[in-house]
Amino acid sequence: MDELDRALINTLQGGFPICEQPYAEVAARVGSDEAAVIAHIDSLLQRGLLSRFGPMYHAEQMGGALSLAAMQIPPDDYERVATVVNRQPEVAHNYERNHRLNMWFVLATETPEGQREAIARIEAEAGHPVYNMPKIREYFVELKLQV
Amino acid sequence: MNAPKELKLLDETDRRIIQATQAGLPLTARPYHTIAAQLGVEAAEVMHRMQRMLDLGIIRRIGAVPNHYALGYRANGMTVWDVADDQIDELGARVGRLDFVTHCYQRPRHLPDWPYNLFAMVHGRTREEVEEKARVIAVLLGAASRGDDILYSTRILKKTGLRIGA
Numbered sequence: 001m002d003e004l005d006r007a008l009i010n011t012l013q014g015g016f017p018i019c020e021q022p023y024a025e026v027a028a029r030v031g032s033d034e035a036a037v038i039a040h041i042d043s044l045l046q047r048g049l050l051s052r053f054g055p056m057y058h059a060e061q062m063g064g065a066l067s068l069a070a071m072q073i074p075p076d077d078y079e080r081v082a083t084v085v086n087r088q089p090e091v092a093h094n095y096e097r098n099h100r101l102n103m104w105f106v107l108a109t110e111t112p113e114g115q116r117e118a119i120a121r122i123e124a125e126a127g128h129p130v131y132n133m134p135k136i137r138e139y140f141v142e143l144k145l146q147v
Numbered sequence: 148m149n150a151p152k153e154l155k156l157l158d159e160t161d162r163r164i165i166q167a168t169q170a171g172l173p174l175t176a177r178p179y180h181t182i183a184a185q186l187g188v189e190a191a192e193v194m195h196r197m198q199r200m201l202d203l204g205i206i207r208r209i210g211a212v213p214n215h216y217a218l219g220y221r222a223n224g225m226t227v228w229d230v231a232d233d234q235i236d237e238l239g240a241r242v243g244r245l246d247f248v249t250h251c252y253q254r255p256r257h258l259p260d261w262p263y264n265l266f267a268m269v270h271g272r273t274r275e276e277v278e279e280k281a282r283v284i285a286v287l288l289g290a291a292s293r294g295d296d297i298l299y300s301t302r303i304l305k306k307t308g309l310r311i312g313a
Contacts, residue, residue: 009218012211018194018201021176038174041211045171052212054172055197057165061205062157068254070261086305096302097225101261103304104225131257136264137236139243139251147218 001049001147004032004040009050009147012041059108065115066108067134070101071126078102081126090118101131156203160188161196168197172209215249220270222299224277226284227263229256229294235265238288242267245287247280262294274299 001009007030017025023041024034032040044050059066073081078096085094085105094105109115119130157165163186173181179197183190200206215223230238235253242265243251250268267284271277281297 009211009213013213014208014210016172016209016211018179018198018209020179020190022178023174023176034176038176042174044211048214048217050211051214051217052171053174053210054170055168055200055209056207056212057169058205058207061203062165068252068266072260082304091305093306094304095300096304097298098301099296099298104298104300105305131261133254133257133261135252135254137239137253139239139253141243141248141251147213 002040004030004036005044005049006147007032008037008040008044012053064108064110065112065134066106067115067132069105069107069119069133070131071103071128072101073103073126073128077128081128084125085122088118088122090114157200157205160186160192161200164193164196164200215270219272222271222274222277224269224271224274224281225298225300226267226269226277226281227296227298228265228267228284228288228292229262230265230288231291231293232264234291238291239265241287242284245280245283247271248284263296265292269297 008026011030012026016022019025021034023037027034027037030037041050041053045053071081071085081103082094085091085103090107090109092106092108094103096102097104107115107118109118115134119132123130164182167182167185172178175181177190179193180190183193186193197206197209201209239251239253242248247269248267249270250266252266253264254266256262256264269277269280269284271280277297281295285292285295
């Protein structure tokens with residue numbers, strides 16, 4: 001990573017402008033030029049140092065539902081259940097974690113009913129209960145990873 | 148509660164803008180013009196509608212999401228806490244403001260198996276670094292936290308972009 005890469009990661013975690021030439025405005029902030037800013041963002045995305053660049057939409061505000069759910073799966077059944085969970089289109093992320101509740105996944109559905117249906121389907125196909133943990137409240141976090 | 152009234156805040160054009168941008172913003176000198184040209188609407192209208200969605204909180208923010216893992220933050224700990232219900236909002240807000248916490252949520256307990264109701268995601272280069280940061284949270288919560296744990300991801304089983312039907 002060069003200096004411009006670092007400056008872009010540090011300044012672009014929010015507040016990208018909505019205007020005619022937003023990359024030129026960002027370039028002015030970081031002391032570079034428009035073409036270099038565009039090329040560097042492209043390269044950061046290509047190299048996987050940024051996982052996304054653009055507007056972050058708020059699923060619940062759009063009528064959708066997001067939830068975090070967990071399951072407790074015995075080791076000898078783990079791979080089968082992982083296959084069951086992963087093949088559900090509503091499951092966006094799924095992680096193995098070092099806890100008695102050892103499978104944690106994010107469910108993204110267009111409606112709250114869709115979330116209930118997905119959970120019922122996973123419980124039926126997996127044969128293990130799902131602990132659904134939709135957020136009750138989200139506490140504001142600043143986005144501030146400095147590199 | 149009524150059906151989500153926010154749905155009515157979005158019309159067909161908003162939804163087309165959402166679909167055109169949820170994978171990312173075009174890397175062109177005039178990105179909002181590029182979207183406008185794709186959709187056959189005026190650039191000024193795209194900018195106006197995106198600003199409105201930002202003001203309404205439908206767009207949380209516009210910017211970059213760093214890939215913590217690729218940037219060297221390989222130990223990502225989900226710290227979880229059993230916080231007294233009457234103090235969780237005040238304390239949750241303070242935990243969220245710590246500069247190393249990237250997500251902070253109150254979630255339901257599932258007693259007796261899962262007593263934790265506050266989740267704070269902490270990124271570190273090593274588990275020791277995550278544990279050090281967790282101790283800062285522990286000090287902040289004090290006696291209001293009756294138990295805690297740190298869960299690390301040991302394997303990614305599935306990771307796809309979050310796509311919301313619009």
